[in-house]
Amino acid sequence: MVPGVFSAVYSALCSALNVWTLLVLLAVSFYRWWKKPHPNFPPGPRGLPVIGVLPWLGGDPQKVLFDWGQKYGPVMSVRMANVDTVFLNNFDAINSALVKQGDTFSGRTKLKPASDILGNNGLVMTDYGEKLLNQKRFAAKTLRRLGMGKQEMVDIVNEEMGHFAKYLETQVGKPIDLAVDYNNMTANVICVTAFGRRFDYEDPQFKRLFQLLQNHYVADESLLILLFFFYNYLHFIPPFKGVKERFAKTEYAILDAVQTIIDEHRKDFHPDCIRDYIDSFLYEQKYGKESKYFTDTQLRVTCRDLFEAGTDTSSSTLAWLVLGLLNYPECYKRIVAEVEQVIGIFCKMLVGCLF
Numbered sequence: 001m002v003p004g005v006f007s008a009v010y011s012a013l014c015s016a017l018n019v020w021t022l023l024v025l026l027a028v029s030f031y032r033w034w035k036k037p038h039p040n041f042p043p044g045p046r047g048l049p050v051i052g053v054l055p056w057l058g059g060d061p062q063k064v065l066f067d068w069g070q071k072y073g074p075v076m077s078v079r080m081a082n083v084d085t086v087f088l089n090n091f092d093a094i095n096s097a098l099v100k101q102g103d104t105f106s107g108r109t110k111l112k113p114a115s116d117i118l119g120n121n122g123l124v125m126t127d128y129g130e131k132l133l134n135q136k137r138f139a140a141k142t143l144r145r146l147g148m149g150k151q152e153m154v155d156i157v158n159e160e161m162g163h164f165a166k167y168l169e170t171q172v173g174k175p176i177d178l179a180v181d182y183n184n185m186t187a188n189v190i191c192v193t194a195f196g197r198r199f200d201y202e203d204p205q206f207k208r209l210f211q212l213l214q215n216h217y218v219a220d221e222s223l224l225i226l227l228f229f230f231y232n233y234l235h236f237i238p239p240f241k242g243v244k245e246r247f248a249k250t251e252y253a254i255l256d257a258v259q260t261i262i263d264e265h266r267k268d269f270h271p272d273c274i275r276d277y278i279d280s281f282l283y284e285q286k287y288g289k290e291s292k293y294f295t296d297t298q299l300r301v302t303c304r305d306l307f308e309a310g311t312d313t314s315s316s317t318l319a320w321l322v323l324g325l326l327n328y329p330e331c332y333k334r335i336v337a338e339v340e341q342v343i344g345i346f347c348k349m350l351v352g353c354l355f
């Protein structure tokens, strides 16, 4: 009897231990995988399951990411919410990945809800493949023909800087937000190239496009938008559902505004007078050998891409540059001296206005 009870207790203990051992082993393996999902995975903070490092980012994420960059090195992984993200923290790392191995790093992840609206179209969201290669080749060739990297572009930028300097003169003594105002200038450089014309800063069509762009980037809802880029399922839950609907409404309104400009081009298109990116695209659509990639949607989304991808990036870069130069006046003096020496006094005056 006693040996029978003993063996029953013994085997119960053993199976409980087995279950616990198994659970502990599973937990350890999960933890090890969580810490390093791949042998070559770059080092970096992992945060917590599901939320990743979000609670650590605080109100100044760029500072936190900068400190992590110092700690983990030039190639760092950060688990943003539930998405493994790789950060390139210095010029060599960026150059080595995005320039020297550009093809390897040209894939696109699906960022809902933007991908729901834009599909596999345009230049920014299209995944790596024949279509993207074809469209990038066309974009590079066309933008070069329209002046990118050449004197024509310098002239376009100089003309716009003249308008911007005049605008700044009207603002003397008033507080201004350079990050917002630079948008007008950078957007107009893109408008000249893509749409064949610049807009007056007070032009209702231009202001509307701008207002729509601002809705995306500086709206109070931008944090919520960022969250549902990470957690797809949030789209169905309030308040994210409403945010998604407003995001989609803005995106469709931008596409509509761009479509109006395309329609105007279609009306007076002439194959012997190619004025801008839209005309070049319409020409390819009509006469090109690979017209299957030159669809109406592709044109609409590409124009939206050029406008959105080029405006905020360039104006934010300028705004950060101004902040940097205000903090390092000796660098400012050196830049102005170099501009004066290399480009001339006229540009120096404009640089003086901008900074």
Ligand code: HEM
Binding pocket: 098, 105, 106, 123, 124, 136, 190, 305, 306, 307, 309, 310, 311, 313, 314, 317
């Ligand atoms: C300082 C300004 C800018 C910065 C920091 C910037 C940054 C970037 C980055 C990081 C990418 C992603 C590259 C990749 O994933 O391989 C990108 C792509 C893109 N950018 Fe810019 N950009 C700037 C200006 C512009 C301008 C002025 C335009 C258009 C006129 C533009 C149009 C595009 C387009 C169409 C793409 C997607 C196609 C591609 O990946 O090659 N960007 N940009």
